[in-house]
Amino acid sequence: MFVAFGDKNPILLIGGFENLPESGENFFMSKIVIQNIAVSIDGYSAGLDQDINNPLGVNGTDLMAAFFETKTFRDQHGLEGGEAGVDNDFSLKSMSNKGAWILGRNMFGPIRGPWPNEDWKGWWGEEPPYHVPTFVLTHHAREPVEMKGGTTFYFVTDGIHSALEKAKAAAGDLDIRIGGGVSTIRQYLSARLVDEMHLVFRPIFMGRGEKLFDGLDLRELGYKVEKWVPGERAMHLLISRQD
């Protein structure tokens, strides 16, 4: 049976809940999830040459186009309009039931090496869309940064397992989302630490960029596609780890 992603009220679309246990306590325990990660058909999840003007790398906006058109994205950024539908349902779902997030250093910002000062506070303005403790993997220590709306960025310098332990302590029985980027996702998949993954397959060629699957034998690691759902601008793949 497929377990939906981090939501106690799974949308019917995802299905697979025929055998829900009567008592949901253990069933709905905290999960470690990846959600709403776009992949091109040639296997890229980010463009190259990220900088302040290209947070997703060159042509990265093409990858995320299914997300940008949704009402969920536009709401997050204080914009009006946006589409409802399958892509939007998945985007909305990807933001719910989260107790903590883990981000890689490059997802947090374009700065490399030691922090020159305390000025950079993420791509997202004063009120980031996380609203919970958010752990940023880095080799360079820094004091926590408290933002508006409940997001606090904590900087973790001792690796992915340590970040996960801290996130678990913060999340309680809510889910922990590995937010990206590509390198961070690949590290957690490779260590078999991800319970469920929702990928957004975009029907485009990127041609170059950061490859999501390169050198990862996801079959051997136990990951399996449980369901796929066509959306308006992408195909949504629901994947879980078999133990």
Added chain:
Amino acid sequence: MFVAFGDKNPILLIGGFENLPESGENFFMSKIVIQNIAVSIDGYSAGLDQDINNPLGVNGTDLMAAFFETKTFRDQHGLEGGEAGVDNDFSLKSMSNKGAWILGRNMFGPIRGPWPNEDWKGWWGEEPPYHVPTFVLTHHAREPVEMKGGTTFYFVTDGIHSALEKAKAAAGDLDIRIGGGVSTIRQYLSARLVDEMHLVFRPIFMGRGEKLFDGLDLRELGYKVEKWVPGERAMHLLISRQD
């Protein structure tokens, strides 16, 4: 406008024919096409370790599962039953309007190096599903082999351009299909010789095998996804080269 694959009676499913010219003579000239090539979501189009028992390599049958269930496949192999539907429509279409095929040596058989004798005549029994002149790329010369039902295998030792010239001469105004395997397809894509491509995206992880896209910048080469159509067991992608 998207041009459907090798068929003068394109099925409505594929669409995009609103602007068909009144006179179709030039429009329907011979095209070089790739069709019905399966790709896993991690980018593999064949398994590893092909041998006499694994024509598609290890786990390769998982890749081709959308094809095996179709009425078209079962008809080709003298079996009863099989499903109609979207996957079947694409399979049927992939066999129509062909004037010549080009196959790589490994798609023709498991033998490597010089031909030990004339015994091997392909995987497909006495009556292969091609029914037209079929050019096999090899480094080792061999006399043509005439099969039942109109298929003759010609062995071409002087490269992909030579094989294409021979196929064009044989095909007239019908289409030329590059049948595979992976290495052959990659060579023709890389040389920008393919006009249209239909890929069958299977929602599975292969984990290992032969990668279709590795090192190919299909965006730079001018290929673009024109349409995608969800089928019963796969997502069908229709791609054309922009000139």
